[in-house]
Amino acid sequence: MYAFDYQRPAGLDEALAALRAGEDVKVLAGGQTLLPTLKQRLAQPSALVDLAAIPELSRIEHGPYFLTIGAMARHAEVAASPMVAEAIPALAELAGLIGDPAVRNRGTIGGSIANNDPTADYPAACLALGATVVTSTRRIAAEDFFTGLFETALAEDEVILAVEFPVGARAAYRKFRNPASRYAMAGVFVAARDGEVRVAVTGAGQGGVFRWNDAEAALSADFSPAALDGLTLDPSDVMADLHGSAEYRAQLVKVMAKRAVAAIAS
Amino acid sequence: MNANSFDSSKVTPLGAPVRRKEDRRFITGKGRYTDDLARPGQTHAYFLRSPYAHARIRGIDTAAAAAMPGVVAILTGHDLAADGIRGLICGWMIHSKDGSPMKAGYHPALAKDKVRYVGDHVAVVIGETLNAAKDAAAAIAVDYEVLPAAADLGSAQAAGAAHIHDDAPRNTAFEWELGDKTATEAAFARAAHVTTIDLVNNRLAPNPMEPRAAIGEYDAGDESYTLWTTSQNPHVARLVLSAFVGLAPENKLRVIAPDVGGGFGSKIFIYAEETVCAWASKRVGRPVKWTCDRSEAFLCDAHGRDHITHGELALDGQGKIIGFRVKTTANMGAYLSTFASCVPTYLYATLLSGQYDIPAIYCEVDAVYTNTAPVDAYRGAGRPEATFLVERIVEKAAREIGQDSAEFRRRNFITSFPHQTPVILSYDIGGYAASLDKALELSDYANFPARKAEAARRGKLRGIGLSNYIEACGIAPSAAVGSLGAGVGLWESAEVRVNPTGNVEVLTGSHSHGQGHETTFAQLVSARLGIPIDHVTIVHGDTDKVQFGMGTYGSRSGAVGMSAISKALDKVEAKAKKIAAHILEASEGDIEFKDGHFTVSGTDRSLAFAAVALNAYVAHKFPTSEIEPGLKEGAFYDPVNFTFPAGCHICELEVDPETGTTEIIKWVAVDDFGAIINPMIVEGQVHGGIAQGVGQALLEGVRYDAEGQLLTGSYMDYTMPRAGDLPSFVVGMTETRCPSNPLGIKGCGEAGAIAAPPAVINALTDALGTEDIPMPATPATLWKIAQGQIARRAAE
Known part of the structure; x- marks a missing residue:
């Protein structure tokens, strides 16, 4: 690890000021990706601005139309929250499947989506549920937020405050884990609302999280696992590595999608 | 029996599930591992490693790095050679079919002219802090001439493959054989059915929970070294570093292996980093510490397995196995590690009879260098490779001839003992x-x-x-392994020191790194002497305390290590009986020892073990001209056979x-x-x-x-x-x-x-x-x- 300055502001304004104060200042949320990266000397920020002391960033609120999860809410808090379990049970289940207990006790939703790891779980939920990312300067639809592998629409000095999820969809998440890393090799979040079906896929796409349009169309016409039988995800858009070919990952996406649909249908 | 029902203040019988004594310290964070130690004035070593699998080193420029803050020294293979430090060794000689000795490519602790795998050691930076050492390592300029690599086992012997060691043509360390080729060919000639199989035994990384670590410290006053290290066999490490590497005479080198968190074989070997820490501590005049990180462990801990094998099994018309023929290519990696050569030979082919009565077996093994990390013993070492082959081909044969595979095995089992297999071992x-x-x-x-x-x-x-596996453990009779090429005997030592108050220290040459010796060995002593298990302390892992020992691997510490303790306990008992006889005024032949008491048979006159121990040291009541004072006995135990x-x-x-x-x-x-x-x-x-x-x-x-x-x-x-x-x-x-x-x-x-x-x-x-x-x-x-x-x- 290289040396860096560390700040732990108590308010958002102070945090934003710190972020603008120097070159290459980074936000520290849960640190579950950033700190290992620093330990391996793969990044050299001048300073870290830790958001952990800003209480309003950790709130979880359940309104009539939205579930709002503060950017610093830990995965374990989301997994255990009765509010989340009532509003969007599939989201609570997803949070409980991230990493391991140590990761869930430190990792945050804001950190996860800001990093936009192509194998992270939350981006699939954001896309499938039509979430809105609320930042220090604006509101960004999930559709526009995730722009590529480890890339988002966030500006350098922009901080995620919360993620707003519309409630009322029937939803399920099914994940096939990479045997080594336990990250998603294929994570499929299916959400159905008023005849509209969204299928968001993480872990498999060469460009990160994406919506599987053919599956959405098929399920909108017939919401059953069998509706996906004839579909094949084009392997040319799917990641391949030592853990599985593109064809295999495409198959896993289909199986996970069918299992998510079956879970909703039951 | 419930593990909770045992009280450490009681005598613990053999066969009782006594809870592990050592776990209290481990699970409360009180274990003391090498990385937990900090020596006064210690420095930190960081190894610059080759990013290439195969390259010539044209030059190493350390000038800019050496001038950086916090750098104590930067040392290379030239410094090592200047101090007369020789290469690392492989301690088991294998001869090829043509009688020629194995071709062990020179294995320096720091590369001088050439690197042979990714992670190979190019230089060591010794810093005031690890970060300072890492910063400086990044500033060392190494001029590499990158060479083609022979990284694939299947093609490393081919004519066009890159050449790793000058003195090993076709990248081949040896071409070895075992068994009767003619008899095996005859069996195949009359076979009713032949089953063939092609297998790859995959390469594994050992992954002990605690990575390797070392602290070297040189005492300029008495010109001696101390090396704290994560070793399964500290005495063997001292012997190799002294007699072969040339670090220091044995009496000027103390090796301490404190608590060690798992080994699985990977901590048997004498590696570059530990050697360099000890040597460099004299160079810099301060202790030098190194702790392997997990990434380095994947690169540099000796890997295990990695065989390509073709097997053929001959059956007669009744489904009886009559012959077995095997050709194996074994990956050695870039250098022959400490015991690498015995793994795909005497720990492998000798087990090819499995549990079966097979009259003729012939096995050929080519040991091949590749531009990968060295391969050596890993949990099982050769025997898993043999069992995988035998049990796969037996299963396939049963299926091919349409027999139930359990029944097929049963019909081919060895049923009378002792049984001499065609591949050396006698079960x-x-x-x-x-x-x-x-x-x-x-x-x-x-x-x-x-x-x-x-x-x-x-x-x-x-x-x-x-x-249906079999293994040869408890290695092993010293003369037997010596005749097969081992550089050392494989006996074990023990010393039982009875204190005047009757409690006991046992010094053992075995080393515990997760096996629970502090419990099992103490349980044996408790049961034998009739004293509470709390009254027994097991001492291991320090060459200044234990005189010599061969260490722990190959499932040998029960069969060999505890047998040495048992032999020492026999001597303690015999001497204590003599002393008891004097005190009880009886003849020695009338003294019985049972349940912790020496009793004159047929009487109620008796002495507790602790009372005899005290008398042994007080030495008032027996003639010291006949019986020496004190109660301390040692034993060396050399097994008569492997165990199976x-x-x-x-x-x-x-x-x-x-x-x-x-x-x-x-x-x-x-x-x-x-x-x-x-x-x-x-x-x-x-x-x-x-x-x-x-x-x-x-x-x-x-x-x-x-x-x-x-x-x-x-x-x-x-x-x-x-x-x-x-x-x-x-x-x-x-x-x-x-x-x-x-x-x-x-x-x-x-x-x-x-x-x-x-x-x-x-x-x-x-x-x-x-x-x-x-x-x-x-x-x-x-x-x-x-x-x-x-x-x-x-x-x-």
Whole structure:
């Protein structure tokens, strides 16, 4: 690890000021990706601005139309929250499947989506549920937020405050884990609302999280696992590595999608 | 028996599941590992490693790096050579078929002219802090001439392959053979059926929980070194560093292996980093500390397995095995590690008879260099490779001739003992049918077809696989291993020191790094002397305390290490009887020792053990002209034979053809370990061994690319077994007491890792209906095979 300055502001304004104060200042949320990266000397920020002391960033609120999860809410808090379990049970289940207990006790939703790891779980939920990312300067639809592998629409000095999820969809998440890393090799979040079906896929796409349009169309016409039988995800858009070919990952996406649909249908 | 029912203030009988004494300190963070130690004034070493698998070093410019803040010294292979420090050695001589000695390429602790694998040691930076050392290492300019790499075992002997060591043509360290070629060919000539198989035994990274670490410290006052290190055999490390590497005379080198967190073989060897820390401490005049990080461990800890094998089994018309022919190519990596040469030879081919009466066996082994990390012993070492081959080909043969595979095995079992195999070993005792019968019963083998049909209705492919393994443990008779090329004898030592107040210290040459010796060894002493287990302390791992020892590997510490303790206890008892006789005014022949008391037989006159101990030191009541004062006895025990643990493991599993995922439904392990001192610890060894064996079969595999870059360099890509990958094990035991040592022990440390891989693959081949399933059988691999099978069946 290289040396860096560390700040732990108590308010958002102070945090934003710190972020603008120097070159290459980074936000520290849960640190579950950033700190290992620093330990391996793969990044050299001048300073870290830790958001952990800003209480309003950790709130979880359940309104009539939205579930709002503060950017610093830990995965374990989301997994255990009765509010989340009532509003969007599939989201609570997803949070409980991230990493391991140590990761869930430190990792945050804001950190996860800001990093936009192509194998992270939350981006699939954001896309499938039509979430809105609320930042220090604006509101960004999930559709526009995730722009590529480890890339988002966030500006350098922009901080995620919360993620707003519309409630009322029937939803399920099914994940096939990479045997080594336990990250998603294929994570499929299916959400159905008023005849509209969204299928968001993480872990498999060469460009990160994406919506599987053919599956959405098929399920909108017939919401059953069998509706996906004839579909094949084009392997040319799917990641391949030592853990599985593109064809295999495409198959896993289909199986996970069918299992998510079956879970909703039951 | 309930483990909680034992009280450490009581005498602990043999066979009782006594809780591990050492665990209190481990689970409360009070263990003391090498990295926990801090020596006054210590510096930190960081190794600059080769980023290339094969390159000539044209120059190393350290000037800019040496001027950086916090740098104490930067040392290279030239400095090492200037101090007369010689290369690392391989301590087991193997001769090729043509009689020529193995070609051991020079193995310097710091490379001088050439690097031969990614991670090879180029320079060491010694800094005030680790960060300072790392910063400076990044500023060292190495001028590499990158050479083509021979990273692939299958092609490393080919004519056009890159040449790794000048003195090893075709990258071949040796071409060795064992067995009777003519007799084996004759058996094949009259065979009614021949089964052939081609297997790859996948390369594994050992992954002990505690990575390697070392602190070297030089005392300029008495010109001596101390090396704290994560070693399974500190005395052997001292011997090698002294006699071969030339670091210091043995009497000027103390090696201490304190608490060590797992080894699995990988901490037997004498590596570059530990050697350099000790040597450099004199150069810089301060202690030098190094702790391996996990990435370095993947690169540089000796790996295990990595064989390519072709096997042929000859059967007569009645399904009796009459011959076995094997050709194996074994990967040695870039250098011959400390015991690398014995692993694919005498620890492998000698086990090719398995549990079966096979009249003729012939095995050829080529040991081949590649531009990869050195390969050496890893849990089981050669014996898992042998068992995987034997149990796969036996299973395939049974299926080919249409016999039930359990029945086929039973008809070919060795049933009378001692049994001389055609591959050196003489099995002293065993009861293979008993283990098989018990395992078949515990697994409800008879009703498997119904379970398979039920799984098929759920869309799952269910399979069952047997593995009747055998291993040679308790290594080993010194003269025997010497005749096979070992550089050292494989006896063990013990010293029992009885204190005046009657408690006891036992100094052992065995080393505990997870095996629970502090409990098992103390349990033996407690039971023998009739004193509470709390009154026994086990001392190990320090060459200044224990005079000499051979260390712990090859499941030898029960059979050999405890036998040495037992022999020393015999001497203690004999001397104590003499003293008791004087005090009790009886003749020595009338003294009986039982339940911690010396009694004049037929009377109620008796003395407790502690009273005799006190008298031994007070020395008032016996003639010291006849009996020396004190009560301390030592013993060296050299076994008369290897021991032969054996058993039957049965794995039942289901494959999900949609995802290729394997779920192990049931695991039955029936083992014959001979006499057992502590069944709880033995079961723990079985559990851990099975987990590592399942890891090899389903999950683990070290992979290099064609350029010799390590692709599986972290837990992001190297899959370790997790609790969730395993069922609760059904562990049963059968017992044939080992006649080759005084305690009847065979050893248990490696059995699970040896038995498990073929059990899993036999179950998978049964489930999927094809014999061709590689390890690790990952979900992606199995999905592809399952799709192929489904397509094939549809076409039929």
